[in-house]
Amino acid sequence: xxxxxxxxxxxxxxxxxxxxxxxxxxxxxxxxxxxxxxxxxxxxxxxxxxxxxxxxxxxxxxxxxxxxxxxxxxxxxxxxxxxxxxxxxxxxxxxxxxxxxxxxxxxxxxxxx
Amino acid sequence: xxxxxxxxxxxxxxxxxxxxxxxxxxxxxxxxxxxxxxxxxxxxxxxxxxxxxxxxxxxxxxxxxxxxxxxxxxxxxxxxxxxxxxxxxxxxxxxxxxxxxxxxxxxxx
Numbered sequence: 001x002x003x004x005x006x007x008x009x010x011x012x013x014x015x016x017x018x019x020x021x022x023x024x025x026x027x028x029x030x031x032x033x034x035x036x037x038x039x040x041x042x043x044x045x046x047x048x049x050x051x052x053x054x055x056x057x058x059x060x061x062x063x064x065x066x067x068x069x070x071x072x073x074x075x076x077x078x079x080x081x082x083x084x085x086x087x088x089x090x091x092x093x094x095x096x097x098x099x100x101x102x103x104x105x106x107x108x109x110x111x112x113x
Numbered sequence: 114x115x116x117x118x119x120x121x122x123x124x125x126x127x128x129x130x131x132x133x134x135x136x137x138x139x140x141x142x143x144x145x146x147x148x149x150x151x152x153x154x155x156x157x158x159x160x161x162x163x164x165x166x167x168x169x170x171x172x173x174x175x176x177x178x179x180x181x182x183x184x185x186x187x188x189x190x191x192x193x194x195x196x197x198x199x200x201x202x203x204x205x206x207x208x209x210x211x212x213x214x215x216x217x218x219x220x221x222x
Contacts, residue, residue: 004156033210042117042202042212043157058209090156098206099145099164104156 001026004105006091012111013081021076021108023091031094032074033058033102034066036087043090049074081112115140119203119213126193126220134188134216136177136203144207146170146179146186151200151215160188160201193220 007022025032033048035058045058049068063085065077078085088109092102120135138146145164149157161170166181175190186203198220203213 035210035212040214042214043204043210044212045210048209059211092156098208098210101159101162102157102210104158106154106156 003027004091004093004103006105006108008108009106010109012113014113015082017081018077018079019081021089021110023074023076023105024072025093026072027093027103028071029093029095029103030071031097032068033092034064034074034076035090035092036060037090037107038087046076083112086110086112115144115205115207115211117203117205117211117213119216121214121216123217123219126218128195128220128222129192132188132190132193132197132218134201134218136186136188136213138184138186138203138205140205140207142207144205146177147204147206148175148177148186148188149202149204151202157202193218195220195222
């Protein structure tokens with residue numbers, strides 16, 4: 001089993017460009033989450049999903065969109081990238097709630113020029 | 114709102130030294146508490162967790178006790194190894210997840 005996979009590993013965008021970060025899991029977990037990791041700030045929750053068709057905002061949702069059409073996939077969309085979105089993005093899955101252990105993907109390093 | 118504060122690093126220790134990384138939290142209810150570890154170039158992995166007051170989480174020689182009276186969850190290890198070099202994150206969950214800023218530990222031989 002691959003666990004949690006993320007693509008791409010690295011990406012460079014220009015301000016105003018759009019892109020989608022992909023996340024897939026084969027653990028059959030209901031919950032999936034997106035985080036961004038910035039120096040000195042730890043991880044901050046962007047959006048999360050408690051199952052197919054259900055998403056909700058986290059701590060820092062502005063500038064990002066998500067959808068969840070299947071249990072396996074949870075893409076994160078940047079509609080108009082800004083330099084402030086330069087970060088490392090992690091996708092995570094967990095069983096039935098945030099009280100459970102989360103399993104993280106390897107991350108995507110995004111630079112917005 | 115809910116938040117986590119952990120000691121700033123970096124922390125540099127010699128092999129076999131005692132490790133403490135302080136973590137305190139603010140929460141409106143009764144959260145679960147976690148320590149996650151991140152090795153270079155990887156995602157986070159769960160190190161240990163505690164779900165209620167006075168619980169002690171332990172794994173790989175690391176321990177942390179959920180102290181409600183001091184709202185703390187300090188991470189300790191009696192004898193660190195070079196392989197423990199990583200970034201350590203304290204986190205709490207209560208409806209969502211909040212992480213501390215992370216503490217980078219370097220252990221020298």
